[in-house]
Amino acid sequence: MQSGFDLDSSDVAHEKLKRVTITGVVGKALSMLFRARQLPEYVRNSQIFGQLEICLEKERDQLPLWVPVGLSTGIASWFLMADSHLWIAFIAFCLGLAVFVKLMGQGTRIGSAIFWFLLFLGAGCAIMWIRSVSVAAPVLERPTVATFYGEIEKTEIVSARDIFRLTLDTHEKQGLPPRVRLNVPIDKATDDLKAGAVVQLRARLMPPAMASLPGAYDFSRRAWFMGLGATGQALGDIKVIEPAKPKWGPMALLPDYRQRLSNHVQSQMDGGAGAIGATLATGDRGAISDEDAEAMRRSGLAHLLSISGLHVTAIVGAVYLLVMRVLALFPALALRFRLPLIAASCAAAAALAYTLLTGAQVPTIRACIAALLILTALIIGRSAITLRMVAAGALLVLIIWPESLVGPSFQLSFAAVTAIIALHTHPRIQSLFSRRDEAVLKRFGRAILALFLTGLVVELALMPIALFHFHKAGIYGALANIIAIPLTTFFIMPLEALALLLDIVGLGAPVWWVCEKALNGLLVLAHYVSGSPGSVTMLPTMPLAAFGLLIFGGLWLALWTQRWRAWGLLPVCCGTLIILTDRPPDIYITSDGRHVGIRNQSGELAMLRTSKGGFAYDMLLENAGIDGDAIALENWPNAQCNVDSCTVIVEASDRNWTMVTTRSSYYIPALALSAACSRADIVVSERRLPASCQPRWFKADRTLLQQVGGMTIDLESQQVKTTLSDTGRQAWTRFSDPEKRPNAEKAGKNLIITPQ
Template identity: 45%
Template sequence: MHRSSAAVSRLRTWVEAWLEDERAQLPLWCPVALGAGICAWFALPTSLHWVAWVVGWLGFAMAVGMLGRGGRLAPTLATGAMLLAAGCLLIWAKALLMGAMPLARPAMVELNARVTGVESLLSRGLVRLDLAPLDRPDLPRRIRVNAEPAQLPQSPGRGDVVALRTRLMPPAPSAVPGAYDFAERAYFAGIGASGRVIGTVRRVSGGDSGPGARARMAAHIAERLPGGEGAIAVTLATGDRTRISEADAEAMRRSGLAHLLSISGLHVSALIGGVMLVAMRLLALSPGLALRWPILLVAACLGGVAGIAYTLFTGAEVPTVRSCIAALLVICGLALGREAISLRMIAVGALIVMLFWPESVPGPSFQMSFAAVTAIVALYEYPPARAFFARREEARWRRLLRHLGALLATGLVVEIVLTPIAFAHFHRAGLLGALANMIAIPLTSFVIMPFEALALMLDIVGLGRPAWWIVEAALALLLALAHFVADQPFATMVRPTSGNFAFALAMIGFIWLMLWRSRVRWLGAPAAVIGLAFTLAAPAPDVLVTADGRHVALRVANGEMALLRDRAGDYVRTTLAEAAGYEGAFAVLADTGEAACSRDLCEVTLRRADAESVRLLMTRSSLRVPWQALVAACARADVAIADRRLPNACLPRWAKLDRPVLAAMGGAMISLRDRRIIGGRDPRDEHPWIIRDR
């Protein structure tokens, strides 16, 4: 007993000494703890779990506070526990107070509505209308519908009142485990239903304004630069990505350059930096101003004003607002005479975003942007890296090589840190992105954006053509780079859904590496490596079933994937391919020769060398199946899958996955090797955007 007490005492002393050395880093963990509490609310299924989480952590904080004997350990643990509870309460409160309840069931409606937004999806040949229904208390306050241009003969604008007929649906939840959940995003965005226009949209009365400034600028840029280059230029200036063709968008994604298409830190920083540079040069022309005024601070304030204006102009999306806040914090640091860019600045920015937009924490935009900038700052604060990157008197060729090495190291670190996030949300990660970004980021920051801004200003007096030529040539180079990298065989790695544990383990490891300064930081490396290994080693599912039971993807004998229904749309095929980590073309099950299919049913036996064979029964039409034939087929099957409710007499040997079961599970993945069925969510899920199948 004496020895164990002595060991505990030594451990406590060591921990207290370590926390004292790391006291400057402890505040950096506040947004981590608050964000973990927010993510816990999304991950835990029921209100009882949420209450237990909050009460448990508050009780832990009270116990630590009562039993603590001074030092830093007890206050640190108590503060972290309270932040874990506060994060869960914060997002829970926002969900109750500000979320939009979804439409209870599909409905065919005729309505009058006020147009609150118009978005042209040129690459898809559609126009998206955001509408506020008038005098319809039975409908959500905000709905979104798509229409073909031919259905909009009068081109409605913001503020117009229109009459239309549409079939409204509740926002679609994730179709299979790990897929994009539009229902969750729509709930916090205030969208209660979505649909497709039937017939034509009739304009009842006009609004107060014509096309907005964004639309006018987008049309102007598209007129100056037609084609793919113009679509990218419109995106960089206005944030409107709807003009980009699917081929160019896919090339940007595969090459790791898709972040350039989202108005975020790079664009806001480039604009603010450009305004600061120009303003400082102009102010320095006056000796009186240069000697009497802090021109750096004045230029920084002018850059901040430009950043706010750009954020509002491009639609004030959360990623842009987040980047603008971070830039303003840098300017505040300059004004206070503090280090402008630091991990503390990033932590303050993260806390501000979490307080106002806690629902953004589980999303890829929040995670990628903060992970990337934290990785960059942590790298440059690491003493050996800081010594290598520091300016010094040396030959130009050595300085150039040092800058290239810094760019390469930064790109590699960012790519490594973002890899688990990319796999978790998109099921793919770029392998050549670091090299592509070494060219693309300077090209965008120092050529494309400055000359595009110059071209727009020169167009006021009709002299913008030379600047537009430079922009077009630079954008053509950017697109050529994207397509070249995307066409390489190892441009991206695709992995199937791997679950939350591997992702959480990897991110905890990376955060531990980035936020501590002492040698203890290296304890995060094994966790990050193990998390990445679990992600890369995640087994591909043998069967994927969508939440409505209509679409089934199976891995057949030759390793390819086959679909139950040959009329599955592009969105369904893409969703199933991402979840399965599959890049090939889908075959049709009935054409593979491995299944016995009638007009109504398909029966197939799946075999794997390392697993027992499994016989599947699947419905493939909406026609009524004779009761005795269906019951007999169920008895022969291990798993029965249906897009309808199966009768109680249908008793497969292993599992019955009919529509009610699949809707509650959020789709299913089946692994033959360990005979597991994995659902997309807990059937008890009580999150407010979940619609129970009736």
């Protein structure tokens, strides 16, 4: 009875704690005053939230594939923001939002997915920041001519341009950056110029070139992560102060062996065949002529010249099959040992050796990592060709070389592999191309169809990347690769390997002859396809928003497996629409003010200086999306030119714009210059123009160009886009500070200028 009485008393006390009557109002216990730290109930119970939970539950095996996507987005954000305060704010925002989502979304897959994506988003920005600081090195401030000492770190022969390239270590002395790269005429290259030698030379040095136009190639960014502080040209003879000390060991002798192997291959095959053969064997692309390289790019076969997945896969597959078939001939070995393990180990060794032999470039290292992951999966009995393998390889590369994300090599290689695997893992495609008992002709047709469909999907996946970086993309690449890929993988590379083996006993000449004919056939195919009408699509500089939408849509289509993957077509269509409706700029001005391009509504381009074959000339044509030659400005309608300047009438936005550009360094009287400026809407000059030069709308002289870099002008929207607005003030940029010039334009944003 006593125990029952106690129980009743405790129940009453508990009830009093839960319900307290205060002046007639029923209150709540302290524990009930706080809401559960989860998503609001109206969100958790909504139909959309429930559908998302169901979709993510079905796609739970695909969620890890978005880890490198989150890391990549954080890295890209670092490049876009270009300010340490913004980086700190971005990382703090990602971490804070991740904690908030974790607390509010406990027990939900959506909350968990968003939490991890935000963490990797912030981690990507932090990794990129750490990488940039770790490679920081002094950069030359202005062009100079200097005599200095340096230790040779690396040598490279670029026979197509008749130059010998040296990378020198100045040991941070003599007032120069610690690492410089020089071009030396090929006739001045001697046998003493080897890695480790100390030389004295005179050279013209200049800072690494920045992008000359918004969206153009930025070598200064690449040089920053390579540790290059200056580039230039050697002047006169090079004196060897201390010869290179003999080095022993495979790694020390590898560069010299690579160069001797390249020379040997080129000596066995003439012309372009020898140059491409040397590329396939050693990765040395210096001997490939500009005509052959351009034909390979325009035909969609340029990937054959970059030692990456195709070449490493061919080596690994050949070694694996060869070792398996040879060892299987010996029953004692086949019964006692696991032959797949031995074959995979030999293939891995071959992949590593080939990667080192070809220079261990980042694309080759990525392909080698992927090959090792595949071989590991084969050894442990797991599925080898999966998107998780691609994600693991991408994650490893992004952690070690996060700057490779913004380069075309990383984007092209992983986009191609992702597209191939996503295509061939689709159930309908697997059913279409699976092996079956059928006639040989049908089997061959099915293989051709699979190769064509794969090439078509890869071309579609790579086209936006090629258009964004190179402003051009091949149309017939899928058809050309049907012939080129099997020819290179199953014929040319095995023949070249066989010829090198037979050269040991002096019997490789017949095989070299056959290999040369095959390589010449590959070049004939490239030139034929590149010269065909409509073989190349040209596009002016692509808006960054359109590129981001296309990449996001492609990832959404490739990484999910359920029906909601079709939603990826929406950003793809939006990105395509932005590209189609984007209006190309009317005027292009390089960062030095020497090169000016004017584009009319029919797509023709007139240039102030038309020195064909120059870097600025080709760069202006590419950024304007012109497949052909430019017209000299003096031959342009409504243009009047003399020795000192050109005056041209540009028709745009339902009005005529008068533009004046200077073209010489001769003295121009101040009164004449001021009068010409007052009659013009736009004035462009490589000089520093006086304050008396006041055009009606816009003046771009050396003062402004040094602050904002090159620029493009859209006369319809009256907007000026600069290189500074495109790249920001990153560590590798060298724009002058406008705050030091009291009358200078403020730089850092798009210049929106209203006509007077």
